[in-house]
Amino acid sequence: MATFIEPRILKGFRDFLPPAEIARRTLLERLEQCFRSYGFVPIDTPALEYAEILLGKGGGETEKQIYRFTDKGGRDVALRFDLTVPFARFVAEHRGELSLPFKRYHIAKVWRGENTQRGRYREFTQCDFDILGSDSAAADFEILLLMRTALLSLGVGAVSIRVNHRGLFNRFLARIGALERSVEILRAVDKLSKIGREATQDLLAALLDPDKAREILRFIQVKGSFEETLAHLAEAVGGDAPEVQRLALLRRFMADTGTAASFVLDPSITRGLDYYTGLVYETFLHELPDIGSVCSGGRYDNLTGLYSKDTISGVGSSIGLDRLMAALEALGKLDTRASYTQVAIACMEENAAGQYQALAGILRHRGIPCEVLLETGKLTKQAILAEKKSARWLVIPGADPLKDPLTLRDLPNRTNQEGLSIEQLIARLQEKRL
Amino acid sequence: MATFIEPRILKGFRDFLPPAEIARRTLLERLEQCFRSYGFVPIDTPALEYAEILLGKGGGETEKQIYRFTDKGGRDVALRFDLTVPFARFVAEHRGELSLPFKRYHIAKVWRGENTQRGRYREFTQCDFDILGSDSAAADFEILLLMRTALLSLGVGAVSIRVNHRGLFNRFLARIGALERSVEILRAVDKLSKIGREATQDLLAALLDPDKAREILRFIQVKGSFEETLAHLAEAVGGDAPEVQRLALLRRFMADTGTAASFVLDPSITRGLDYYTGLVYETFLHELPDIGSVCSGGRYDNLTGLYSKDTISGVGSSIGLDRLMAALEALGKLDTRASYTQVAIACMEENAAGQYQALAGILRHRGIPCEVLLETGKLTKQAILAEKKSARWLVIPGADPLKDPLTLRDLPNRTNQEGLSIEQLIARLQEKRL
Numbered sequence: 001m002a003t004f005i006e007p008r009i010l011k012g013f014r015d016f017l018p019p020a021e022i023a024r025r026t027l028l029e030r031l032e033q034c035f036r037s038y039g040f041v042p043i044d045t046p047a048l049e050y051a052e053i054l055l056g057k058g059g060g061e062t063e064k065q066i067y068r069f070t071d072k073g074g075r076d077v078a079l080r081f082d083l084t085v086p087f088a089r090f091v092a093e094h095r096g097e098l099s100l101p102f103k104r105y106h107i108a109k110v111w112r113g114e115n116t117q118r119g120r121y122r123e124f125t126q127c128d129f130d131i132l133g134s135d136s137a138a139a140d141f142e143i144l145l146l147m148r149t150a151l152l153s154l155g156v157g158a159v160s161i162r163v164n165h166r167g168l169f170n171r172f173l174a175r176i177g178a179l180e181r182s183v184e185i186l187r188a189v190d191k192l193s194k195i196g197r198e199a200t201q202d203l204l205a206a207l208l209d210p211d212k213a214r215e216i217l218r219f220i221q222v223k224g225s226f227e228e229t230l231a232h233l234a235e236a237v238g239g240d241a242p243e244v245q246r247l248a249l250l251r252r253f254m255a256d257t258g259t260a261a262s263f264v265l266d267p268s269i270t271r272g273l274d275y276y277t278g279l280v281y282e283t284f285l286h287e288l289p290d291i292g293s294v295c296s297g298g299r300y301d302n303l304t305g306l307y308s309k310d311t312i313s314g315v316g317s318s319i320g321l322d323r324l325m326a327a328l329e330a331l332g333k334l335d336t337r338a339s340y341t342q343v344a345i346a347c348m349e350e351n352a353a354g355q356y357q358a359l360a361g362i363l364r365h366r367g368i369p370c371e372v373l374l375e376t377g378k379l380t381k382q383a384i385l386a387e388k389k390s391a392r393w394l395v396i397p398g399a400d401p402l403k404d405p406l407t408l409r410d411l412p413n414r415t416n417q418e419g420l421s422i423e424q425l426i427a428r429l430q431e432k433r434l
Numbered sequence: 435m436a437t438f439i440e441p442r443i444l445k446g447f448r449d450f451l452p453p454a455e456i457a458r459r460t461l462l463e464r465l466e467q468c469f470r471s472y473g474f475v476p477i478d479t480p481a482l483e484y485a486e487i488l489l490g491k492g493g494g495e496t497e498k499q500i501y502r503f504t505d506k507g508g509r510d511v512a513l514r515f516d517l518t519v520p521f522a523r524f525v526a527e528h529r530g531e532l533s534l535p536f537k538r539y540h541i542a543k544v545w546r547g548e549n550t551q552r553g554r555y556r557e558f559t560q561c562d563f564d565i566l567g568s569d570s571a572a573a574d575f576e577i578l579l580l581m582r583t584a585l586l587s588l589g590v591g592a593v594s595i596r597v598n599h600r601g602l603f604n605r606f607l608a609r610i611g612a613l614e615r616s617v618e619i620l621r622a623v624d625k626l627s628k629i630g631r632e633a634t635q636d637l638l639a640a641l642l643d644p645d646k647a648r649e650i651l652r653f654i655q656v657k658g659s660f661e662e663t664l665a666h667l668a669e670a671v672g673g674d675a676p677e678v679q680r681l682a683l684l685r686r687f688m689a690d691t692g693t694a695a696s697f698v699l700d701p702s703i704t705r706g707l708d709y710y711t712g713l714v715y716e717t718f719l720h721e722l723p724d725i726g727s728v729c730s731g732g733r734y735d736n737l738t739g740l741y742s743k744d745t746i747s748g749v750g751s752s753i754g755l756d757r758l759m760a761a762l763e764a765l766g767k768l769d770t771r772a773s774y775t776q777v778a779i780a781c782m783e784e785n786a787a788g789q790y791q792a793l794a795g796i797l798r799h800r801g802i803p804c805e806v807l808l809e810t811g812k813l814t815k816q817a818i819l820a821e822k823k824s825a826r827w828l829v830i831p832g833a834d835p836l837k838d839p840l841t842l843r844d845l846p847n848r849t850n851q852e853g854l855s856i857e858q859l860i861a862r863l864q865e866k867r868l
Contacts, residue, residue, distance in 0.1 A: 004740065004741050004742055004743070005486055005487060005490050005740050005741050006741070007487070007523045007524075007526035007527040007738075007741040007742065008484065008487075008527065009479075009480055009483065009484075009523075009527070010480065010482060010483065010484065010505075010509065010511065011507075013480035013482065013483075014480065015477070015478070015479050015480070015524055015527070015528065016476075016477055016478035016479075017477060017528060017531060017532075018475035018476060018477055018538065021475070021476045021477050021478050022475065022476065024478075025476060036774035036775070036803055037774075037775070037798045037803040037804075038775075038794075038798075038803075038805065038806075039773055039774075039775040039778070039803070039804065039805025039806070039823065041452035041455070041456065041772065041773050041774070041823075042450075042452060042455045042456065042459060043449070043450055043451060043452055043455050044449070044450040044455050044458075045443075045449050045450075046443055046444065046447035046448065046449070046557055047481065047513075047543065047545070047557065048444060048447065048501070048513075048545070048557065049443065049444065049447075050442065050443075050444065052439055053439060053441070053442075056439050064506075067482070067503075067505060069501075069503030069504075070503075071444075071501060071547065072498075072501075072547050073445075073547070075444065077444065079481075079482075089441045089443075090441075090449055092441035093441040093442065093443070093449070094449065094451060097451060098451075099819060099822040099823060101808050101809065103805070104452065109481060111481070111482065113505065113506050113507070123480050123481065123482065131808070134808045134809055136784065136787070136808050136809060137784070137787060138781065138784065138787035138790075138806070138808040138809075139808050141787055141788065141791065142787075142791065142806060142808065145791055249785065252785070252788060253787055253788030253791065254788070255788070256788025256789050256791070256792055257788050257791050257792045257795065258792070304441075306438065306439055307438050307439050307440070307441040308438055308441065309438070338475065339473055339475050340470035340471075340473075340475070341470070341471070341472075341473040344473070347572065350570065350571070350572065351683065351686070353570070353571060353572035353575055353576075353687055354575065354686060354687030354688070354689070354690025354691050355690050356572075357575065357576065357579055357687065357690070357691050358690055358691045358692070360472075361691065364471045364472075369470055369471040369472075369473070370471075370473065371472065371473025371537070372472075372473075372572070372576060374535050374565070374568045374570050374572040374573045374576065375535065375568055375570060375572075385533060388533040389473065389475075389533060
């Protein structure tokens with residue numbers, strides 16, 4: 001007896017069957033459409049890089065999760081675990097070929113050997129977009145605006161983009177004499193939305209004296225409108241600091257574009273990551289706040305510091321596509337088509353396959369995608385197959401498919417229109433906006 | 435002094451800068467458009483699989499080239515080296531979820547540690563499309579027709595799709611008593627176009643007696659038209675075999691669709707690979723025959739044989755995207771845009787960035803992608819930056835960008851149109867079909 005290899009995939013990895021892959025591609029195409037309409041351009045980098053490049057900053061969670069191995073040429077290599085580190089390497093390597101400010105997007109898979117019990121995948125898609133080489137408020141704002149445009153284009157409903165300024169936070173920490181613990185403080189504050197106010201206070205109190213911990217908790221409270229919170233922060237740092245001016249200018253840009261309702265100034269947003277130095281932001285869906293941030297990022301001072309002495313700053317954001325897909329599914333808003341075609345041509349006679357393709361060619365040429373069914377058989381069976389493939393219409397050709405009258409079957413309604421010429425068929429289908 | 439990590443990528447791997455990535459995406463989008471218009475649907479599978487799954491057939495070149503390692507969970511894993519083996523595993527695993535005939539496409543990267551001296555890459559993109567679960571001539575023909583449509587859509591000029599039938603070849607070998615050496619004979623014949631007639635005859639003579647070698651060389655000659663060659667083959671196998679009927683039917687479908695000029699019956703096409711059993715084909719560009727086949731494939735009897743006792747046959751094809759990109763570049767037909775936008779809005783005043791974005795929003799809403807420049811500076815400098823980003827038009831706003839008259843600069847012609855309202859600006863840009 002033959003023995004078979006069990007067909008299975010690795011834990012944390014997924015197959016995408018057509019409906020899921022079509023849904024995924026629909027989202028990606030909408031995002032790309034937005035990026036492109038703003039003048040952002042795509043790049044790509046290798047999935048595999050020297051481990052030294054990817055692990056530069058070294059250690060910690062990354063080292064534990066990365067897929068790293070020695071290739072047949074003895075090189076120490078690894079699969080990329082995000083798109084930021086390869087982007088830094090890319091910019092350092094191609095600095096002379098890029099016109100700054102450089103606006104790029106990068107949509108690609110990344111790999112992390114994460115604990116799958118937390119509902120995480122080991123292979124997932126990241127969508128990053130960044131503006132490199134401009135310190136302007138205009139660049140900060142363009143990323144914020146593009147985040148909003150891109151997310152709204154997906155049909156997830158209203159969003160709250162919660163923004164803060166790391167520089168302002170640090171200024172405040174300096175003022176209360178707590179700047180030297182800023183990294184730990186930022187990480188503690190970053191947990192606020194997950195662990196709550198009290199637990200955060202405990203974390204802070206372990207780092208600082210209780211008075212200072214309380215002061216920090218007062219500082220990070222949203223005080224109402226953007227302006228009110230900004231006034232509260234300005235007061236806490238002792239007046240009109242450059243970071244306050246930057247936030248005020250961004251607030252003005254929001255008003256100028258009629259987008260102010262999508263933004264909240266939230267001093268508790270810090271982002272855990274070391275490299276942010278200016279604006280930081282996270283994005284929540286009104287209809288599904290519990291899934292957490294679906295799009296986050298910030299401004300950084302020195303992207304390429306590991307690889308070169310050139311200092312290049314930028315501002316960028318990353319969309320978590322898998323989380324968004326789950327959100328859209330939960331909201332019942334995921335594209336669930338099983339095909340891009342809504343029209344199928346029935347197979348009445350094996351030897352007429354060429355003529356069915358000629359008929360299909362006329363429809364495709366007129367902008368109507370259509371699938372030619374390949375096997376003869378009862379029309380009811382062909383109709384069931386067509387419906388399984390998401391077709392809405394079945395074209396039933398005559399003995400001479402290009403000359404004889406055609407029948408158009410409306411599959412969900414089980415009705416036929418008979419005696420159609422090809423032109424009439426096309427007109428009917430175009431009316432339905434296929 | 436700080437030490438830096440040298441920014442570099444692995445040999446055989448590539449970065450795609452925006453112009454190359456835009457060109458690549460343009461090709462992929464055109465291909466996808468074709469696949470979708472025929473009712474083919476996308477799938478995706480993991481980049482990483484159990485090595486046992488990928489190496490099932492085992493050994494040889496694959497084993498030498500595959501990126502294989504042990505993951506942190508002790509699993510023996512590898513990066514996919516093609517899209518056929520993962521597809522077989524996918525079908526065996528999800529058999530019950532697929533409606534047959536199943537028409538799928540899969541565009542994804544694959545990895546092989548090839549010898550880069552032959553101009554090969556270690557990371558490259560494959561575009562596979564297959565019809566599973568139909569033995570019909572209609573399915574064979576649909577793949578052939580889609581190959582033609584897809585390649586023509588890329589603008590590579592005329593193509594020759596050279597087809598043959600492996601079953602017919604085997605029938606001939608049986609007739610001359612050489613069937614037991616068929617695998618070696620097929621591989622020898624597969625080399626004909628590379629090594630020439632004489633060297634092929636030597637290879638065959640090493641396998642068989644010289645008379646049989648000569649007979650095989652006579653058999654594999656193109657005799658003129660499709661019909662003439664088919665008549666010659668029919669005679670050589672002793673009459674009207676089922677394979678001859680299949681080829682005659684395909685010839686009829688070609689005539690019915692007006693595509694016969696793109697197809698050649700070429701008995702020397704065998705494809706080296708074991709798993710083909712029926713139709714086989716390779717595609718050559720008229721303008722660049724020397725780059726070899728850009729799209730090849732065939733019919734197979736048993737895709738999932740390694741993983742399950744279910745026998746599922748199919749027919750499919752694979753486009754070598756990297757080779758096609760090189761071809762289009764050689765023909766000067768590669769899309770060389772540096773951006774998807776042709777319109778840039780100048781930055782006259784830092785604090786007006788919100789209003790520039792509001793203006794840009796109106797244009798984008800009317801279907802005109804446009805980039806907002808982010809830094810103030812001399813207009814000539816901004817014009818140079820815009821041109822580097824492939825912009826054709828620079829919009830120069832007034833002090834109130836949404837109310838004051840606008841100037842539209844034609845960048846390549848260095849001419850200005852002044853005093854435009856937003857509506858007039860949009861009309862001008864729409865005339866240019868942006």
